Amino acid sequence: MLLASATTACSTADSDTLEPSVPPGDGTSDDAPADAPDLPDEPDAPDSPDEPDPPDPPAPPDEPAPPQACTTTCNTTGTVGSNGMCVPPAEACNLIDDDCDGVCDESRSAGCRVFVHRGVSDDLGHLFTTDLAAVTTEPFRLEQQDNFSLYADDLPGSQTAYLCRKDDGTHLVTASAVCEGAGTVVLTLGNWATSDECGAVPLYRLWQAASNDHFYTLSPQERDFAVDELGYVFEGIPGYVWLEQ
Numbered sequence: 001m002l003l004a005s006a007t008t009a010c011s012t013a014d015s016d017t018l019e020p021s022v023p024p025g026d027g028t029s030d031d032a033p034a035d036a037p038d039l040p041d042e043p044d045a046p047d048s049p050d051e052p053d054p055p056d057p058p059a060p061p062d063e064p065a066p067p068q069a070c071t072t073t074c075n076t077t078g079t080v081g082s083n084g085m086c087v088p089p090a091e092a093c094n095l096i097d098d099d100c101d102g103v104c105d106e107s108r109s110a111g112c113r114v115f116v117h118r119g120v121s122d123d124l125g126h127l128f129t130t131d132l133a134a135v136t137t138e139p140f141r142l143e144q145q146d147n148f149s150l151y152a153d154d155l156p157g158s159q160t161a162y163l164c165r166k167d168d169g170t171h172l173v174t175a176s177a178v179c180e181g182a183g184t185v186v187l188t189l190g191n192w193a194t195s196d197e198c199g200a201v202p203l204y205r206l207w208q209a210a211s212n213d214h215f216y217t218l219s220p221q222e223r224d225f226a227v228d229e230l231g232y233v234f235e236g237i238p239g240y241v242w243l244e245q
């Protein structure tokens, strides 16, 4: 109890003798202590240059407009030209006058038609074949090279023509794949038309009983001479053929 009283007295005496640590001022702002100088602002880091945008990919070229189909003056399928007119297609090997010039298949690709040659033998009559060597080799001799032509392909409106050898060695050209029951097929010659389309002309078929010779000609005069003078029978028009390849 005694110790506590002494401590209290000592504390009171010290507080009475303390000097103010800061001299009293007049209360104005000038008396405020100077602020510490502001530190210079840290310079802003330079902005990094913007990454350039990647260039846009080139725009794909415009798709050309598909040609517009139209019907030509000769009923083939053409395309509308820049002037609005219907431009016919190029001529193709198809038994049609594609380009409307009034001539059918006049600028065909090679091999569109094949030529049939005409030969004859004293004992075996006539031979019509695309095999030129056959009609220039004994016992046959050539009567006319490129006598007429047939289409190589079997197109709509055409019919396949076969060269047949009959049992006695004479020949027959026919659309019958079984040679009309009179022999066997030697060769597929080509294809003739069943009408006079595309510039085709009639092929006349004749038959001479005495020789069993089947003979074919494009000439009405030769046909009539064979009938009138040589004992042939006119058997009709098996097909229509062409004069040019």
Ligand SMILES: [Ca+2]
Pocket: 091, 092, 093, 094, 095, 096, 097, 098, 104, 105, 106
């Ligand atoms: Ca044509």
Ligand SMILES: [Ca+2]
Pocket: 091, 097, 098, 099, 100, 101, 102, 103, 104, 105, 106
């Ligand atoms: Ca034409």
